[in-house]
Amino acid sequence: MYTIKLLRTTLSRPSLGATILRQPKLPLHPRFTSSFSTSNYRAMLTTELSEADVSALRVNQERLAKDLHHSCQWGSGIRWGDDPTDTGMQRLALSEEDKSVRDWFIQTMKDLKCEITVDEMGNIFAVRPGRRKDVPATFIGSHLDTQPTGGRYDGILGVLSGVEALKRLDELGLETEGESEYEEGARFPVSMIASGVWAECIPLSKAHNLKEVPTVASLPTAASAPETMKSALEKINYLGDVPCSYKTTPMAAHFELHIEQGPHLISAGQRVGVVTAVQAYRWFRLKIIGRDTHTGTTAFEHRADALYAFAQMMVRAREVAAAKGCLASVGIIEVAPGSVNTVPGQVSFSLDIRGPETALVAEVEKELRGDFDKIAAAEGAGIGKPCRVEWTLDFDSPAVKFHEDCIECVQQSAHAVVADAPVADTTTLVRPIMSGAGHDSVFTSKRVPTSMIFVPCKDGLSHHPEEFCSADDCATGASVILQAVVRYDRKRFA
Amino acid sequence: MYTIKLLRTTLSRPSLGATILRQPKLPLHPRFTSSFSTSNYRAMLTTELSEADVSALRVNQERLAKDLHHSCQWGSGIRWGDDPTDTGMQRLALSEEDKSVRDWFIQTMKDLKCEITVDEMGNIFAVRPGRRKDVPATFIGSHLDTQPTGGRYDGILGVLSGVEALKRLDELGLETEGESEYEEGARFPVSMIASGVWAECIPLSKAHNLKEVPTVASLPTAASAPETMKSALEKINYLGDVPCSYKTTPMAAHFELHIEQGPHLISAGQRVGVVTAVQAYRWFRLKIIGRDTHTGTTAFEHRADALYAFAQMMVRAREVAAAKGCLASVGIIEVAPGSVNTVPGQVSFSLDIRGPETALVAEVEKELRGDFDKIAAAEGAGIGKPCRVEWTLDFDSPAVKFHEDCIECVQQSAHAVVADAPVADTTTLVRPIMSGAGHDSVFTSKRVPTSMIFVPCKDGLSHHPEEFCSADDCATGASVILQAVVRYDRKRFA
Incomplete structure (x- = not known):
């Protein structure tokens, strides 16, 4: 370089x-x-x-x-x-x-x-x-x-x-x-x-x-x-x-x-x-905000588990990208607070979306924005404190x-x-x-x-x-x- | 303490x-x-x-x-x-x-x-x-x-x-x-x-x-x-x-x-x-070994994406635990090599399984061991280099x-x-x-x-x-x- x-x-x-x-x-x-x-x-x-x-x-x-x-x-x-x-x-x-x-x-x-x-x-x-x-x-x-x-x-x-x-x-x-x-x-x-x-x-x-x-x-x-x-x-x-x-x-x-x-x-x-x-490709940084809670005392329906939301998002990202002949990949993930017995309240990760046409990458992004919002909204809904997800575009290469x-x-x-x-x-x-x-x-x-x-x-x-x-x-x-x-x-x- | x-x-x-x-x-x-x-x-x-x-x-x-x-x-x-x-x-x-x-x-x-x-x-x-x-x-x-x-x-x-x-x-x-x-x-x-x-x-x-x-x-x-x-x-x-x-x-x-x-x-x-x-609860450390590859040039079927395998495992862990009235949580995750445009070849994470009876926790563990092996085997099967997963028991509290x-x-x-x-x-x-x-x-x-x-x-x-x-x-x-x-x-x- x-x-x-x-x-x-x-x-x-x-x-x-x-x-x-x-x-x-x-x-x-x-x-x-x-x-x-x-x-x-x-x-x-x-x-x-x-x-x-x-x-x-x-x-x-x-x-x-x-x-x-x-x-x-x-x-x-x-x-x-x-x-x-x-x-x-x-x-x-x-x-x-x-x-x-x-x-x-x-x-x-x-x-x-x-x-x-x-x-x-x-x-x-x-x-x-x-x-x-x-x-x-x-x-x-x-x-x-x-x-x-x-x-x-x-x-x-x-x-x-x-x-x-x-x-x-x-x-x-x-x-x-x-x-x-x-x-x-x-x-x-x-x-x-x-x-x-x-x-x-x-x-x-x-x-x-x-x-x-x-x-x-x-x-x-x-x-x-x-x-x-x-x-x-x-x-x-x-x-x-x-x-x-x-x-x-x-x-x-x-x-x-x-x-x-x-x-x-x-x-x-x-x-x-x-x-x-x-x-074409776009690089994003995403942040999921949930709520730290105890792993042993918090029922699933009482959690806003940012890492669980992430897991669902990553699975969904591959489905959506594959359906459009594109790629979606996560290479970096960071979890806070990072303790064995605490449900993570925050996750940051990279998302790399690629496809043969600029428009296809934009379509994958659009669909994932909608889907990720839904996944986040469902996790924590039981306690009225759903997760939310924020996107930052780091790099856009048509x-x-x-x-x-x-x-x-x-x-x-x-x-x-x-x-x-x-x-x-x-x-x-x-x-x-x-x-x-x-x-x-x-x-x-x-x-x-x-x-x-x-x-x-x-x-x-x-x-x-x-x-x-x-x-x-x-x-x-x-x-x-x-x-x-x-x-x-x-x-x-x- | x-x-x-x-x-x-x-x-x-x-x-x-x-x-x-x-x-x-x-x-x-x-x-x-x-x-x-x-x-x-x-x-x-x-x-x-x-x-x-x-x-x-x-x-x-x-x-x-x-x-x-x-x-x-x-x-x-x-x-x-x-x-x-x-x-x-x-x-x-x-x-x-x-x-x-x-x-x-x-x-x-x-x-x-x-x-x-x-x-x-x-x-x-x-x-x-x-x-x-x-x-x-x-x-x-x-x-x-x-x-x-x-x-x-x-x-x-x-x-x-x-x-x-x-x-x-x-x-x-x-x-x-x-x-x-x-x-x-x-x-x-x-x-x-x-x-x-x-x-x-x-x-x-x-x-x-x-x-x-x-x-x-x-x-x-x-x-x-x-x-x-x-x-x-x-x-x-x-x-x-x-x-x-x-x-x-x-x-x-x-x-x-x-x-x-x-x-x-x-x-x-x-x-x-x-x-x-x-x-009862058990704490495990798990390691998924896949293969580092380029995010832009590697089709999904050619990947052994350790993080994608993890995402499926975490989704599955909640399903299995919930069905048995138990809990399963991931609080720590580490990904290598950690680059936006590299599919992670290695993931380590903590798994915390809890339940009202010692035997129930053992049942969840047993089922997850089987399911995680299947998930790992499928990811990378296309290139004959499937992921594999290793478990280490860190703590067992009946x-x-x-x-x-x-x-x-x-x-x-x-x-x-x-x-x-x-x-x-x-x-x-x-x-x-x-x-x-x-x-x-x-x-x-x-x-x-x-x-x-x-x-x-x-x-x-x-x-x-x-x-x-x-x-x-x-x-x-x-x-x-x-x-x-x-x-x-x-x-x-x-």
């Missing part, structure tokens, strides 16, 4: 670029699929490549895997297997571990001759100087922070694929300028906050004042008072002075590689998902359709990368897919052409220590994003 | 006592209903009183109320009204506030010429020296600690009624030797632990090693690592060296005054409950029948105290009642004759800041316990 790696292919305007391209000072290297030094060749431009050259572009699978696991030394989590890399991750946003991996990222980018800027949300932009500064860059971005009990691929693969793509372009002699990444909401109760501020969808002050979720036992700072995002940024020295805005740091386009976090690719034996859209140009680049690249797979019809290995999860790309898509690439993960599992994506699948995804960025550049300046 | 006030009427053996009684050195005071100095009268023995004298015994209502609210300055909780005493209490076992009220209690008892001992569970015994040391004392006991969001009467009234009874006996010239109190399980996951150790129903080592419940946000030490009872006792300097056992500190009988904590007395307009029995002799003393005293009420038939103001809550008397009843007295509380509410018992009702209860102790003494030595 918050780090931004910026990948800028360096063609200037088409007319100018075309002129330069036809006067090479050094011979072009004949192939792009092996590693070599660029010192004897001039830098090459994407429009000089043939379609076959582009389709032959691949990342270095071994180096990608090595870098990825190297970066996971900061915040290694629960062990689940014997291999040194068989652990989960616990690298919460703005933690000490997060600082360490940010420091590593910046050093790595500096070694690749990138210029680093950090904005006031802690986004890191690593820009490799190119021939021209007057066109916006193409970005590859994701996040380096993880869930409290997360894995090694969610977000991390997206950033490391950018690092690897940049390394590969570098050794191939294609000029680049950087890459990017943001964060997601594991520690703070709004997801993708830094990209939201960049898109000017979330005010900076709101983001800075956001307090970390205080109830999660596994949070490193759960023991102390909840910290604001601004103070957490200051503490790890990542409160930059560059304004966080798409106006200050414009992008030409944004690409993001991510594990699917669902079972579709893995169960169909497919290799690449071309992400065309992201489902459904997103990604940009056709970006989708097309990803689709062509995906088919090119899987073309050498040993199956009769490799086109079956690629499918269009809708993202169930929110990603930083949701926010970038509001300002610039955006799309995403999914690769399979074991059992469709994520937000779990055993989250796993094979080195082969990681490299496939990284090769697709490498090609997609090149293709997008060719499309812009052809 | 843990303080023990020991009320010992000082008649020696009947034969001896009879001799002494007939040779008064000072004239007996003619009446026992007004306050006066004892200095001009000899100490009087209970067997010298007439039935009418005993029935005329009353505590000082104003002094009782004053002392009670004075003692509530340590750990005052949530304010709910305008009167200075309109607050709840938050005085958790072995907290700093608990230490303060213990110190006050000891000083108060010393001023009444009591000898103080503290046992290795922190029980305080305040014994007022009497003529003879060779007979066990009659006890009045309860607890001074409260729930995290408790009130001013649960336990506290029981102790303060003992203080007041002792003051009243003192000024009436009836020799006494002490009084008693224990604790209940607000901070530690076993209730009435100190009386349990005294009764040798709970091993001392188990009690000492018991860890405080770590999940309750309102606990003063929730931020730090859970503390053991022994270290908490040491910290407040109440780890005594007297063995905690009914053998070391024997009792002749045990009486306890308590608010009803239920709606029966208050809704029937009755004044005193003669407690004949305590319902149903208790109190002692006939004690019940009789309480019943006679109750009728005597309400006799001057302005109603046609005062016998309707007293009723036999079963206690829904556990009390220290459950443990004392295993070793010595025991019974309890209930007085009404507003709305039947307890374990809540607004828990309330009028000064009049408090005094009625205290007068009943005063008479009951005197009557029990007369019964022993008549």
Whole structure:
């Protein structure tokens, strides 16, 4: 999170670029699929490549895997297997571990001759100087922070694929300028906050004042008072002075590689998902107010048991969501006063409603508001002191359709990368897919052409220590994003 | 909690006592209903009183109320009204506030010429020296600690009624030797632990090693690592060296005054409950193990959502318990990993099952074990990784029948105290009642004759800041316990 790696292919305007391209000072290297030094060749431009050259572009699978696991030394989590890399991750946003991996990222980018800027949300932009500064860059971005009990691929693969793509372009002699990444909401109760501020969808002050979720036992700072995002940024020295805005740091386009976090690719034996859209979702905080009473002396009909009301609500939420092809989930719950022999008078919980269309999510919300009121009214009715329920909307992310140009680049690249797979019809290995999860790309898509690439993960599992994506699948995804960025550049300046 | 006030009427053996009684050195005071100095009268023995004298015994209502609210300055909780005493209490076992009220209690008892001992569970015994040391004392006991969001009467009234009874006996010239109190399980996951150790129903080592419940946000030490009872006792300097056992500190009988904590007395307009029995209960800790997954990308049929399983279990628990005339309650719940967009893979919760008969509680448990297994097995079946549920029994308290002799003393005293009420038939103001809550008397009843007295509380509410018992009702209860102790003494030595 918050780090931004910026990948800028360096063609200037088409007319100018075309002129330069036809006067090479050094011979072009004949192939792009092996590693070599660029010192004897001039830098090459994407429009000089043939379609076959582009389709032959691949990342270095071994180096990608090595870098990825190297970066996971900061915040290694629960062990689940014997291999040194068989652990989960616990690298919460703005933690000490997060600082360490940010420091590593910046050093790595500096070694690749990138210029680093950090904005006031802690986004890191690593820009490799190119021939021209007057066109916006193409970005590859994701996040380096993880869930409290997360894995090694969610977000991390997206950033490391950018690092690897940049390394590969570098050794191939294609000029680049950087890459990017943001964060997601594991520690703070709004997801993708830094990209939201960049898109000017979330005010900076709101983001800075956001307090970390205080109830999660596994949070490193759960023991102390909840910290604001601004103070957490200051503490790890990542409160930059560059304004966080798409106006200050414009992008030409944004690409993001991510594990699917669902079972579709893995169960169909497919290799690449071309992400065309992201489902809508809303995050709520709900509070049920009942009455504390003694568990041993209070008959059921005399109770206003906030936890019993919650239990009924959660059961109902699944029924309603399922009937509309949506999802409804509770991830956090807090109960007061929290004593074995006291009926809880107060319950707070998170509610995450998702669906393929914004309107469907709104329908589920509406129906649940009515149903929850009824459930609350019934619990405690016998004593004339019914429970009541209060809703607070924390986050609203309407459904997103990604940009056709970006989708097309990803689709062509995906088919090119899987073309050498040993199956009769490799086109079956690629499918269009809708993202169930929110990603930083949701926010970038509001300002610039955006799309995403999914690769399979074991059992469709994520937000779990055993989250796993094979080195082969990681490299496939990284090769697709490498090609997609090149293709997008060719499309812009052809 | 843990303080023990020991009320010992000082008649020696009947034969001896009879001799002494007939040779008064000072004239007996003619009446026992007004306050006066004892200095001009000899100490009087209970067997010298007439039935009418005993029935005329009353505590000082104003002094009782004053002392009670004075003692509530340590750990005052949530304010709910305008009167200075309109607050709840938050005085958790072995907290700093608990230490303060213990110190006050000891000083108060010393001023009444009591000898103080503290046992290795922190029980305080305040014994007022009497003529003879060779007979066990009659006890009045309860607890001074409260729930995290408790009130001013649960336990506290029981102790303060003992203080007041002792003051009243003192000024009436009836020799006494002490009084008693224990604790209940607000901070530690076993209730009435100190009386349990005294009764040798709970091993001392188990009690000492018991860890405080770590999940309750309102606990003063929730931020730090859970503390053991022994270290908490040491910290407040109440780890005594007297063995905690009914053998070391024997009792002749045990009486306890308590608010009803239920709606029966208050809704029937009755004044005193003669407690004949305590319902059975069992406390469990349950753990549901599912699988952490992403809320946005995991279809319901692919989830092993431990919290959804919990919600179904809680709904089912009420159905099963209600069908058997029992209660089932959840007071504590903890969810991991605790992130808005992660389906919880693990849930821990407390389950408190109660019923009028031990066998009924066992039946509810058995049925729930089966049902919970089925619920767990269904959640996650779609991915071949069903949830599973584990039970741990924390506390088992079979149903208790109190002692006939004690019940009789309480019943006679109750009728005597309400006799001057302005109603046609005062016998309707007293009723036999079963206690829904556990009390220290459950443990004392295993070793010595025991019974309890209930007085009404507003709305039947307890374990809540607004828990309330009028000064009049408090005094009625205290007068009943005063008479009951005197009557029990007369019964022993008549």
